[in-house]
Amino acid sequence: PAETDSPTGGRSGALTPGPSVGADVQKIDVNPPKGTRDFPPEDMRLRNWLFNHFKEVSRLYGFEEVDYPVLESEALFTRKAGEEIKDQLYCFEDRGNRRVALRPELTPSLARLVIQKGKSVPLPIKWFTVGQCWRYERMTRGRRREHYQWNMDIIGVPGVMAEAELLSSIVTLFKRIGITESDVGFKVSSRKVLQEVLNCYSVPEHLFGKVCVIIDKIEKIPVDEIKKELKAVGLSQEAVQKLLQVLSVKSLEELEERLGSSGEAIADLKQLFSLAEKIGFSKWLQFDASVVRGLAYYTGIVFEGFDREGKLRAICGGGRYDHLFSTFGADDIAACGFGFGDAVIVELLKEKGLLPELNLNVDDIVCALDEDLQGRAAMVANILREKGHSVELVLESKQLKWVFKRAARVNAERLVLVGNSEWQRGVVGVKILSTAEQYEVKLDDLK
Ligand SMILES: OCc1cccc(Br)n1
Numbered sequence: 001p002a003e004t005d006s007p008t009g010g011r012s013g014a015l016t017p018g019p020s021v022g023a024d025v026q027k028i029d030v031n032p033p034k035g036t037r038d039f040p041p042e043d044m045r046l047r048n049w050l051f052n053h054f055k056e057v058s059r060l061y062g063f064e065e066v067d068y069p070v071l072e073s074e075a076l077f078t079r080k081a082g083e084e085i086k087d088q089l090y091c092f093e094d095r096g097n098r099r100v101a102l103r104p105e106l107t108p109s110l111a112r113l114v115i116q117k118g119k120s121v122p123l124p125i126k127w128f129t130v131g132q133c134w135r136y137e138r139m140t141r142g143r144r145r146e147h148y149q150w151n152m153d154i155i156g157v158p159g160v161m162a163e164a165e166l167l168s169s170i171v172t173l174f175k176r177i178g179i180t181e182s183d184v185g186f187k188v189s190s191r192k193v194l195q196e197v198l199n200c201y202s203v204p205e206h207l208f209g210k211v212c213v214i215i216d217k218i219e220k221i222p223v224d225e226i227k228k229e230l231k232a233v234g235l236s237q238e239a240v241q242k243l244l245q246v247l248s249v250k251s252l253e254e255l256e257e258r259l260g261s262s263g264e265a266i267a268d269l270k271q272l273f274s275l276a277e278k279i280g281f282s283k284w285l286q287f288d289a290s291v292v293r294g295l296a297y298y299t300g301i302v303f304e305g306f307d308r309e310g311k312l313r314a315i316c317g318g319g320r321y322d323h324l325f326s327t328f329g330a331d332d333i334a335a336c337g338f339g340f341g342d343a344v345i346v347e348l349l350k351e352k353g354l355l356p357e358l359n360l361n362v363d364d365i366v367c368a369l370d371e372d373l374q375g376r377a378a379m380v381a382n383i384l385r386e387k388g389h390s391v392e393l394v395l396e397s398k399q400l401k402w403v404f405k406r407a408a409r410v411n412a413e414r415l416v417l418v419g420n421s422e423w424q425r426g427v428v429g430v431k432i433l434s435t436a437e438q439y440e441v442k443l444d445d446l447k
Contacts, residue, residue, distance in 0.1 A: 036143025068109035081296030102134035123156030153337030185289035192265035201239035209296030316340035
């Protein structure tokens with residue numbers, strides 16, 4: 001076989017044509033389905049680097065890892081609040097005529113499992129997961145149909161210490177990957193602001209989610225369209241005006257003037273900002289009344305991480321959702337959490353020149369110098385592996401030129417050569433590839 005692993009044609013290990021070659025076999029499309037990604041080694045290294053940070057931060061905050069099926073009953077996501085996430089549900093009927101969906105988010109699965117576990121899980125529940133989420137979007141916008149989301153949720157803590165803990169954990173993540181408060185911030189508000197306005201105009205409770213979903217579009221569609229949609233769900237002209245006014249206030253002080261200081265919204269926000277001061281991440285936060293987030297079930301504090309240059313979509317988002325459980329027919333439990341996607345953060349790291357250099361590294365490459373020593377070489381490789389070394393074992397007889405090229409590709413520290421004369425003397429040859437220093441080592445002394 002050819003001595004080189006050239007990227008085209010002359011690949012070593014080329015086989016004689018198989019039975020399908022020449023037959024009228026249709027060449028498959030080697031690309032993944034529209035909107036989905038492969039993760040070849042270099043992309044998988046970056047993904048693992050990021051996910052390991054997610055998991056390490058979750059561990060630092062005492063969260064337990066959980067997981068759920070990517071496939072869920074469609075009923076988990078069929079909220080009637082006009083959410084985009086429902087319009088784009090990747091749903092179908094399975095062979096048992098069940099309506100199922102690829103999950104578009106993770107929070108409903110968490111609620112399902114918490115309800116399933118019932119009283120057997122002591123509160124507060126602090127769970128995290130990193131899972132793939134799906135949407136079926138007409139590819140008109142060429143956007144992705146899947147992404148991975150890191151979620152952390154705290155169940156059973158009504159006070160804003162829970163939101164402070166979640167925000168603190170995301171700040172910890174940002175710091176670990178080199179992002180500072182001059183790169184990103186969190187816009188923070190509370191849906192209780194909207195609740196208090198809607199209550200003033202006796203807007204029925206069941207419209208709350210719908211109103212929030214409409215208002216979340218405030219920077220995406222013309223304000224006249226927002227007004228039209230709000231009136232369409234039954235809000236009076238006055239209520240619409242008041243809502244839009246309150247969403248444009250620029251500070252907590254101004255909000256307090258408008259809403260009075262007795263409401264929960266002001267109290268929660270003041271307490272959260274005070275906690276952020278004490279914990280040490282207040283520079284990352286700013287009050288922004290226009291933040292409502294697009295999920296219908298949020299009921300209190302909501303926040304989203306944004307890049308201060310304003311070039312990217314939201315990096316992460318979350319908030320309190322104290323009534324999600326009752327929408328699943330269970331007793332309500334206080335709850336808050338966030339979702340942090342794997343795509344925008346990578347765009348941000350690219351922008352900031354913070355992508356890590358991640359290469360395949362092995363400790364040793366082991367090679368037999370003679371065909372009949374392959375088995376010995378494999379035995380040497382396993383001695384090293386039992387000592388915890390990562391070892392690239394050359395699996396075919398190759399010229400040394402090829403071995404050195406392979407050693408460079410796998411970034412081996414050492415080349416271990418198994419040759420006849422050395423073997424007779426009970427030693428192997430070792431070459432430190434960075435310094436070209438070489439010596440012989442007794443098998444028993446290999447380390
Ligand atoms: O952030 C909304 C979302 C949900 C599922 C998949 C993708 Br890509 N994006």
